[in-house]
Amino acid sequence: MLLLNDNKKIFLPFFFSLFFSSQIVVAQDFITGEISSLKSTSFYQSKELAKDSFTTYPYNKKRIHWVTAANIIGYGGALVGLNAIWYAKYPRSRFHFFNDDNEWLQMDKVGHVYSAYSESRATMELWRWAGLGRKKSIWISGLSGVAYQSIIEVLDGLSSQYGFSPGDFTANIIGSGAFISQQLAWNDEKIQLKFSFHRKNYGSSQLDKRADQLYGNAEIQRFIKDYNGQSYWLSANIKSFFPDTKLPAWLNISVGYGAEGMFGGTKNIGYDDNGNVIFDRQDIKRYRQWYLSPDVDFTKIRTNKKAVKVLFFILNSFKFPAPTLEYSNGSLKGHWIVF
Numbered sequence: 001m002l003l004l005n006d007n008k009k010i011f012l013p014f015f016f017s018l019f020f021s022s023q024i025v026v027a028q029d030f031i032t033g034e035i036s037s038l039k040s041t042s043f044y045q046s047k048e049l050a051k052d053s054f055t056t057y058p059y060n061k062k063r064i065h066w067v068t069a070a071n072i073i074g075y076g077g078a079l080v081g082l083n084a085i086w087y088a089k090y091p092r093s094r095f096h097f098f099n100d101d102n103e104w105l106q107m108d109k110v111g112h113v114y115s116a117y118s119e120s121r122a123t124m125e126l127w128r129w130a131g132l133g134r135k136k137s138i139w140i141s142g143l144s145g146v147a148y149q150s151i152i153e154v155l156d157g158l159s160s161q162y163g164f165s166p167g168d169f170t171a172n173i174i175g176s177g178a179f180i181s182q183q184l185a186w187n188d189e190k191i192q193l194k195f196s197f198h199r200k201n202y203g204s205s206q207l208d209k210r211a212d213q214l215y216g217n218a219e220i221q222r223f224i225k226d227y228n229g230q231s232y233w234l235s236a237n238i239k240s241f242f243p244d245t246k247l248p249a250w251l252n253i254s255v256g257y258g259a260e261g262m263f264g265g266t267k268n269i270g271y272d273d274n275g276n277v278i279f280d281r282q283d284i285k286r287y288r289q290w291y292l293s294p295d296v297d298f299t300k301i302r303t304n305k306k307a308v309k310v311l312f313f314i315l316n317s318f319k320f321p322a323p324t325l326e327y328s329n330g331s332l333k334g335h336w337i338v339f
Helices: 007-031 034-038 047-055 061-085 104-129 134-157 166-186 205-215 219-225 306-315
Strands: 191-197 230-237 251-260 269-271 277-280 287-296 322-328 331-338
Touching: 061 104, 061 134, 104 134, 104 166, 104 191, 104 230, 104 251, 134 166, 166 191, 191 251, 205 219, 230 287
Parallel strands: none
Antiparallel strands: 191 230, 230 251, 251 287, 269 277, 287 322, 322 331
């Protein structure tokens, strides 16, 4: 159980939601002329503009049906694929719980927060395009993030190798709550959740082999599964909080969290199928990292280009590489660039 890394399940529904929302962003300009009122200004740039954006797309029953079908079919298909790739490998079991709160220095929990938030954010674009009212769009999108993740938690609970994690479920609620509360309060996300990744070079054949076993060797596998190379960020837009400042509207300040030295869920020990120790590097320290760095809010950059809007929407899910201060192991150090 302790070797299982479930970030592979966290990101699948996130990319599903992001894909569909990007299609809708493209379709907005091609299908209707209703976006003309936004041609000369960026999206979500003020409370008033955010309100107006919901009246830009009138209620459209056909689009409501399309979005409903897209969510059901798209996410249902993702779950079928998820079951075939991961759950089918292990026997089914009676529904059970599993407390994994002490694993991976809680990087997996932060990943759940981020994924539920990102799914809510992406789904919002679908319902807004369909003409659903502002509050309905917020609540349905926000609760979708919890629902998408909770279905996976139930599947975990029915798998002999996993288990329903109350900690993961709580993290899902926090992620969706971060989206819902900001949209209701500000009609905007002044504090965004973002993700960054850099591939780790472990420096020895033994550690590289262990990393390949835990996280895979392909770039996309490491991107999704290797907690040692991941960081999660709270990125706050400065001008949203201080509108009179002369700083550019796109400038954010971000606080990040990461961790390193992890070659197992709770300890750097590995076992074979018979319970024999095949990897023991408890000499490697597992430690947390805290970051402070500037960031870019791409939604505050003005553009009339449809493809650029799509690109900016996707890019805003990720932390922009920038000079960074890191606090870890009781000391402060700087980096010219952190990914």
